[in-house]
Amino acid sequence: MLYLIPTPIGNLEDITLRAIRILREVDLILAEDTRTSRKLLDHHGIDTPLRAHHAHNEHTAINGVLRDLEIGRKLALVSDAGTPGISDPGFLLVRECLKAGIEVQCLPGPTAIVPALVQSGLPCDRFHFEGFLPHKKGRQTRLKYLASLPNTFALYESPHRLVKCMEQLQEFCGSDRAVCVQRELSKLHEEAHRGSIAEVLAFFKGRADKVRGEIVIVVAGLGKENSREEEED
Ligand code: SAM
Numbered sequence: 031m032l033y034l035i036p037t038p039i040g041n042l043e044d045i046t047l048r049a050i051r052i053l054r055e056v057d058l059i060l061a062e063d064t065r066t067s068r069k070l071l072d073h074h075g076i077d078t079p080l081r082a083h084h085a086h087n088e089h090t091a092i093n094g095v096l097r098d099l100e101i102g103r104k105l106a107l108v109s110d111a112g113t114p115g116i117s118d119p120g121f122l123l124v125r126e127c128l129k130a131g132i133e134v135q136c137l138p139g140p141t142a143i144v145p146a147l148v149q150s151g152l153p154c155d156r157f158h159f160e161g162f163l164p165h166k167k168g169r170q171t172r173l174k175y176l177a178s179l180p181n182t183f184a185l186y187e188s189p190h191r192l193v194k195c196m197e198q199l200q201e202f203c204g205s206d207r208a209v210c211v212q213r214e215l216s217k218l219h220e221e222a223h224r225g226s227i228a229e230v231l232a233f234f235k236g237r238a239d240k241v242r243g244e245i246v247i248v249v250a251g252l253g254k255e256n257s258r259e260e261e262e263d
Pocket residue numbers: 039040109111112113114115116117118140141142143185186187188212213214215216217244245246
């Protein structure tokens with residue numbers, strides 16, 4: 031059995047009782063960064079061994095992981111924060127486990143996309159999750175596609191690219207489209223900026239060199255310019 035265990039995206043209390051129990055019970059924890067995960071495990075008094083499993087060794091490590099699972103060892107995969115496989119390593123291992131007939135279970139738990147979407151105030155019953163945009167090649171194509179979507183969409187973005195990304199969203203979606211930029215979810219300095227793309231861009235443009243932390247951008251779908259509510263037909 032392979033477990034995928036969501037871990038806190040900021041507040042260390044955001045981990046389920048079941049996640050803690052399974053992290054304690056498994057034979058080995060595969061971790062994106064063993065030092066980051068060790069801190070979390072120490073906080074909860076868990077001494078399960080850790081092994082590095084990240085984007086750079088994922089392809090070569092997979093056969094060893096499958097062998098461990100095939101001889102009956104119980105393994106858990108964690109990323110640095112949030113749910114493995116969501117803009118983090120995980121997908122490849124899940125696919126190969128399923129191909130090999132190994133059972134996979136992802137626990138429900140923390141991820142940045144869900145709280146960002148729900149507290150954005152933008153319609154959240156249907157949405158598109160984009161994750162990170164490509165930095166260069168293909169970026170414009172993705173932006174054009176996103177701008178055409180009828181439903182709310184969400185992006186992960188780094189603080190130093192936020193202003194550039196907002197400028198591009200303005201170019202492709204127009205100035206009036208409603209947006210919510212959220213920083214540092216569940217952390218001490220959590221904040222949300224809601225308004226039109228032009229308003230929120232103006233706020234961050236004046237502070238471009240001071241923007242820090244982790245960011246989710248949630249944008250209204252096409253035709254939902256100033257709306258924070260689902261429109262009636
Ligand atoms: N696996 C994670 C998840 O389930 O959300 C995502 C990992 S991805 C490498 C990291 C990105 O997620 C950050 O750059 C940011 O866009 C978003 N993120 C993670 N934690 C966040 C937080 N506390 N506040 C805002 N965004 C966050």
